[in-house]
Amino acid sequence: xxxxxxxxxxxxxxxxxxxxxxxxxxxxxxxxxxxxxxxxxxxxxxxxxxxxxxxxxxxxxxxxxxxxxxxxxxxxxxxxxxxxxxxxxxxxxxxxxxxxxxxxxxxxxxxxxxxxxxxxxxxxxxxxxxxxxxxxxxxxxxxxxxxxxxxxxxxxxxxxxxxxxxxx
Amino acid sequence: xxxxxxxxxxxxxxxxxxxxxxxxxxxxxxxxxxxxxxxxxxxxxxxxxxxxxxxxxxxxxxxxxxxxxxxxxxxxxxxxxxxxxxxxxxxxxxxxxxxxxxxxxxxxxxxxxxxxxxxxxxxxxxxxxxxxxxxxxxxxxxxxxxxxxxxxxxxxxxxxxxxxxxxxxxxxxxxxxxxxxxxxxxxxxxxxxxxxxxxxxxxxxxxxxxxxxxxxxxxxxxxxxxxxxxxxxxxxxxxxxxxxxxxxxxxxxxxxxxxxxxxxxxxxxxxxxxxxxxxxxxxxxxxxxxxxxxxxxxxxxxxxxxxxxxxxxxxxxxxxxxxxxxxxxxxxxxxxxxxxxxxxxxxxxxxxxxxxxxxxxxxxxxxxxxxxxxxxxxxxxxxxxxxxxxxxxxxxxxxxxxxxxxx
Amino acid sequence: xxxxxxxxxxxxxxxxxxxxxxxxxxxxxxxxxxxxxxxxxxxxxxxxxxxxxxxxxxxxxxxxxxxxxxxxxxx
Numbered sequence: 001x002x003x004x005x006x007x008x009x010x011x012x013x014x015x016x017x018x019x020x021x022x023x024x025x026x027x028x029x030x031x032x033x034x035x036x037x038x039x040x041x042x043x044x045x046x047x048x049x050x051x052x053x054x055x056x057x058x059x060x061x062x063x064x065x066x067x068x069x070x071x072x073x074x075x076x077x078x079x080x081x082x083x084x085x086x087x088x089x090x091x092x093x094x095x096x097x098x099x100x101x102x103x104x105x106x107x108x109x110x111x112x113x114x115x116x117x118x119x120x121x122x123x124x125x126x127x128x129x130x131x132x133x134x135x136x137x138x139x140x141x142x143x144x145x146x147x148x149x150x151x152x153x154x155x156x157x158x159x160x161x162x163x164x165x166x167x168x
Numbered sequence: 169x170x171x172x173x174x175x176x177x178x179x180x181x182x183x184x185x186x187x188x189x190x191x192x193x194x195x196x197x198x199x200x201x202x203x204x205x206x207x208x209x210x211x212x213x214x215x216x217x218x219x220x221x222x223x224x225x226x227x228x229x230x231x232x233x234x235x236x237x238x239x240x241x242x243x244x245x246x247x248x249x250x251x252x253x254x255x256x257x258x259x260x261x262x263x264x265x266x267x268x269x270x271x272x273x274x275x276x277x278x279x280x281x282x283x284x285x286x287x288x289x290x291x292x293x294x295x296x297x298x299x300x301x302x303x304x305x306x307x308x309x310x311x312x313x314x315x316x317x318x319x320x321x322x323x324x325x326x327x328x329x330x331x332x333x334x335x336x337x338x339x340x341x342x343x344x345x346x347x348x349x350x351x352x353x354x355x356x357x358x359x360x361x362x363x364x365x366x367x368x369x370x371x372x373x374x375x376x377x378x379x380x381x382x383x384x385x386x387x388x389x390x391x392x393x394x395x396x397x398x399x400x401x402x403x404x405x406x407x408x409x410x411x412x413x414x415x416x417x418x419x420x421x422x423x424x425x426x427x428x429x430x431x432x433x434x435x436x437x438x439x440x441x442x443x444x445x446x447x448x449x450x451x452x453x454x455x456x457x458x459x460x461x462x463x464x465x466x467x468x469x470x471x472x473x474x475x476x477x478x479x480x481x482x483x484x485x486x487x488x489x490x491x492x493x494x495x496x497x498x499x500x501x502x503x504x505x506x507x508x509x510x511x512x513x514x515x516x517x518x519x520x521x522x523x524x525x526x527x528x529x530x531x532x533x534x535x536x537x538x539x540x541x542x543x544x545x546x547x548x549x550x551x552x553x554x555x556x557x558x559x560x561x562x563x564x565x566x567x568x569x570x571x572x573x574x575x
Numbered sequence: 576x577x578x579x580x581x582x583x584x585x586x587x588x589x590x591x592x593x594x595x596x597x598x599x600x601x602x603x604x605x606x607x608x609x610x611x612x613x614x615x616x617x618x619x620x621x622x623x624x625x626x627x628x629x630x631x632x633x634x635x636x637x638x639x640x641x642x643x644x645x646x647x648x649x650x
Contacts, residue, residue, distance in 0.1 A: 012220065014237075014324040015424040018331050025635060026338045026403065031395040034345035038374060039394060041352035048359070088255060384624070477635040484638035540631040547628065 136165065208306050218490045220330045220422055222255050224478040226415050233257075234332060240315050247322065255313070313486040334419035338404035344370065345402070378543060386553070393549055396436055400429060401542040408486060408534030412527065420537075421486035423479065428481040430479035433545040438471075441552040474548055478541060485537045489530040496523040588645035589640060597637030604629050 140161050144154055223231040233254030240248050252258035259266065315321050346371050356363050362371050377398050382390035404420055411418025419425050447453065449467040453458055496519045504512025608626040612619035 009423055009642070009649075012324070012328075012422075015328060015422065016428055017325065017332055018327075019334055019428040020431070022335060022338060023399075023403065023432065025394060026342060027399045027432075029342060030345055030399050034342075034349040035395040035398055037349040037352050038345070039378070039391070042371070042375070043379075044358050057193045071361060078250035079429070132353070145395050380624070477632075477639070480642055481631065481635040481638050484641055485634075488638075488641070536627075540627065543624075543628060544631060 176463065177347045193556070209248045217494055218418075218421055218487050220328045222326055224329060224415065225417075226334065234327045234329065236313075237325040237327070238315070238321050239325060240319050241322050242319040258313070264315045267317075286454050330419045330422040330425060333410050334407060334425055337410050337419060340406050340410075341399075341402045354568060363415060373402070373405075374398060381546050383543050385543075385550040387550075389553055393436065393440075393546070395439055396432065397542050397546055400432070400545060401538050404429070404482065404541055405538035407532060408538060409531075411486065411490065412530055418490065420482055421490060423483045425550070426479040426483040429541070432477035433478060434472075434475040436545075437548045437552045439473075441548055442555050443556055445552045474544075477550075478544055480563045482541050483532055489526060489533055492526050493523050493530070495527065582647045586644040589644040589647065593637050593640035593644065596640070597633060600633040600637075601630050604633065 140158070143157060143161065204458055214440050222236065223233045233256060236252045236258045238250045239366065240250050240259075242248060250258075252261065258264045313321070343481060348367060351363075351367055352358050357367055357371065362368050378390070381401075382394050386393055407419040407425075408418045408481055411421060420429075450464055452463055452467065455463065500516045500519050502513050503515040603625060608622050612622045615622075
């Protein structure tokens with residue numbers, strides 16, 4: 001109700017009325033048309049960022065896991081290959097020794113049998129020789145007995161015989 | 169493309185504009201006393217400048233009077249709404265009269281005299297013979313406006329200077345925020361990074377209110393109260409900054425405006441009050457029974473002192489800065505009056521330098537007070553909505569458990 | 576003496592006392608807060624927030640006094 005200028009602290013019901021109504025309206029309008037979209041957009045963006053971060057982290061972890069798996073697999077494969085090679089080498093070695101041993105035994109075997117054959121042949125020869133000698137002795141004795149005329153002759157005969165014998 | 173170059177241009181523009189505005193502002197702050205001092209040889213009144221009025225001050229250009237709206241009770245007891253384009257028009261066409269108040273004297277002692285002045289003025293205006301420059305110019309009148317014979321003004325709904333600037337800042341906030349919401353709705357800032365100075369600036373402020381004011385105090389209930397806190401923050405900030413513009417007035421330097429804002433906080437606080445909150449007021453647990461009746465009125469008083477302090481803090485901060493600037497500028501003219509114009513010119517650089525400093529301080533205070541009002545509102549609300557499940561002994565323990573209280 | 580002179584005197588003295596009290600209060604508050612944030616820079620944010628709140632409360636009381644002084648001065 002003042003003409004132009006008011007007191008600094010004077011109560012003013014009209015102003016209170018207007019400000020209360022318009023501030024309430026402002027609050028309502030902003031809440032409905034501004035703060036809702038803005039805050040929801042901000043939180044959507046934050047969620048997106050959070051999600052992307054989480055995803056990236058997950059992907060990174062997965063990649064790391066994959067890498068670790070790969071390394072492990074490779075190492076295992078390598079180890080396996082090594083084992084296979086070692087095994088093969090051992091097998092080959094074993095086979096070789098076995099073969100050598102077998103050959104050696106065979107050779108030995110052959111040797112032994114040859115020896116035995118030789119022994120047997122020798123025995124046979126000796127036996128037959130002994131028989132021959134015995135036969136000869138008998139035949140010589142027979143001749144001596146038949147030509148039992150003179151001693152000289154006898155001696156000559158025996159000598160001849162022995163000479164023949166040694167010639168044979 | 170040229171997207172890289174625009175921010176630089178913006179910065180330069182803003183820097184230049186702000187420096188320019190600062191000088192313009194200081195120049196115009198110095199203007200009113202010049203006018204007053206030179207034309208009338210009067211002391212100029214800093215309080216008068218901060219107070220509400222029914223015109224927009226564009227001095228040295230003419231004042232623009234604002235419309236007057238009255239709820240009037242007529243002689244026969246009926247009510248009516250009267251609308252005038254300006255105060256002058258109310259006096260000229262509405263047969264309103266002026267009860268002139270004389271300085272340095274009580275209204276009672278001069279009642280008869282003032283009444284006679286009023287009737288005289290009224291009589292003169294009815295004749296339509298009174299010119300603007302006859303007797304006292306209407307715009308220089310100080311006093312109460314009286315309704316035509318027999319009736320009296322029940323409610324003065326006039327658009328005053330502070331109301332005008334409050335509406336202006338509301339309009340600015342509404343315009344900015346709805347535009348910003350439009351950008352977010354279009355997906356800029358929601359699916360992509362915020363774009364441009366405008367969006368980045370306001371998003372920073374909004375995020376500040378949400379992350380530094382609402383969430384630390386209100387925790388998971390912050391979403392419910394965030395709209396109010398944001399509205400209060402931006403309205404107060406815009407009003408404070410409008411007061412620092414040339415020809416501007418600070419709506420928040422009016423106690424009525426801050427009281428309404430504090431009332432909003434008060435109502436929201438009480439509506440959100442939990443059972444524990446009311447129990448702590450009327451029957452505080454954890455203290456001897458005979459103390460409880462003594463504490464109750466104290467606690468009850470505490471409910472009201474909080475918003476009152478809120479209102480007065482904002483009002484006094486915003487008023488004080490302007491008063492200090494005007495007083496510093498006024499010092500020039502006081503010195504000129506006391507010791508001659510030479511002293512006035514001598515004091516001027518010092519005064520202007522100090523006024524510039526206070527002006528910058530005001531800029532800081534504008535932000536701090538918007539922050540403090542919102543912060544304390546959030547704090548009061550959080551005190552009301554907090555739920556204690558245990559006795560007071562464990563309240564300490566509980567608060568340390570509550571992550572929101574310390575986040 | 577004009578009684579309003581006393582009111583002006585009271586307002587002036589009151590404003591000075593208010594400034595004194597508020598200055599002391601905020602000084603007492605800000606000192607340990609600075610010390611605290613120097614000792615624990617990681618808690619500086621929390622300390623700043625609570626400091627501003629406490630400063631605002633002190634300032635609020637001071638402004639009550641100031642308003643009384645303004646009322647006295649413009650009566």
